[in-house]
Structures are given as structure tokens and as C-alpha cells.
Amino acid sequence: MLKRNRVLVMTAVAAERDAVLRGLGGDARFDVRLAGVGPAAAAANTAAALAGGEYGLVVSAGIAGGFGGRADVGTLVVSSEIVAADLGVETPEGFTSVDELGFGSARVAVDAALAEKVTAALREAGLPVSCGPVLTVSTATGSAATAAALAGRVEGAAAEGMEGFGVATAARLGSVPVIEIRAVSNPVGPRDRAAWKIREALELLEAAGPIFVEVLE
């Protein structure tokens, strides 16, 4: 288990929180809190939660869009890094990230050893999982053109959510390691909300809970 053995899990909405809580089976070492939707709410709520306790790990968890060929609907994604994919400027030549502009970084590193360990344990448990960059966007992608642009911007982009970078920024400022775990409910691309497999994704998030607890033992 981690040095400071409490884990803070942040989810955007209550349905995700409840799925995570069911999966963790009442393990008292985990605090599961609402981040709200989007990176700003997530950063503010994570910072507030971190101020109220000593944590050894922060987890951003929830459902997500999956990039074609990288993360299918009905699979889990563990972050290899957390990337604010739309944080930058648009120029006539295309998108320029804050990293390229010299205004800080749109990327937060995760604990690579932990990400590999969690991925391996989930796979060992028979759950479909991949490990790759998880993107954070303020506007959920709704077209094939944006999906292609994001995939071109971040090599190996696996999934897209709306809170990870906010959660990760608060964790980084608090010097606490961070990881993101997402269950893919829909493809990143043309919006078809009626087709989102939310129930299945929440069940997968729940199924990941016991394995996550095991890994942190």
C-alpha cells in the first residue's frame, strides 16, 4: 500500500461515483468525491478535497469516449499520461499547445509503474483494458474531423474525458501521484448520445474496483 495510505477518487457525476463505490466494496481507505463536469470544476473540487485530507494517490475515474483502433466501447483505459488536448491556441497553420508556446504544460505524467501494474492486474482479471494517453477536453468531441485532429495531436490517444487534467493539476500542485481510469461508453467522433453504452461502462468501472483495491494492497 502507499506511504500515505488514503486514496482520493474523483468522478464527474453521481452515477460514476456510485459505480466506483460499489466496486470498492466499502473499503474505508478510499474517499470518492464529485469533481463536477469539466476541467475547471474538477481542479477546484480536487484541490478542496486534497486540502481536507492526507492522500497517497488521486484517481480520476469515469466513463469516456474511446479513440477508434485504440479503445473500443466496453473496454477500460488506464492513463499513461493525462493531456489537456485543447489547451493552446489555434493559428492559421493549426493548433499550437501551451507547451510549444512556452506557457506551461498541457501534460501531467502519471506514476508509470502504477499504471502498468493496474493495467496488468485488470487484464489478468479478464477485463478488457489498454494503457495510453487519456485526453481532457472542455468540449466533448462531436465530429470525425475533431476526432482525427485530436488523434493526430496526441500520439497514441486512447480515450477522451473532461476532468482528468483538472484532477491531475490539483494533484500535481499537492505533490500527490495521479492516475486516470476510464470505461469507454462511446466512440470519440460524431455524436450519437442515444447509442452511448453508459450502463455497460458503469458496470465495467464497478468491476475494476476490486482489482484496483488488490493492486494497492
Ligand SMILES: O=C(O)c1cccc(C(=O)CC[C@H]2O[C@@H](n3cnc4c(=O)[nH]cnc43)[C@H](O)[C@@H]2O)c1
Ligand atoms: O445519463 C446518465 O445516466 C449518465 C451516467 C453516467 C455518466 C453520464 C455522463 O454523461 C458523464 C459525463 C462525463 O463522461 C465523460 N465522457 C463520456 N464520453 C465522453 C466523450 O466522448 N468525450 C468527452 N467526455 C466524455 C466526461 O468526462 C463527462 O464529464 C451520464
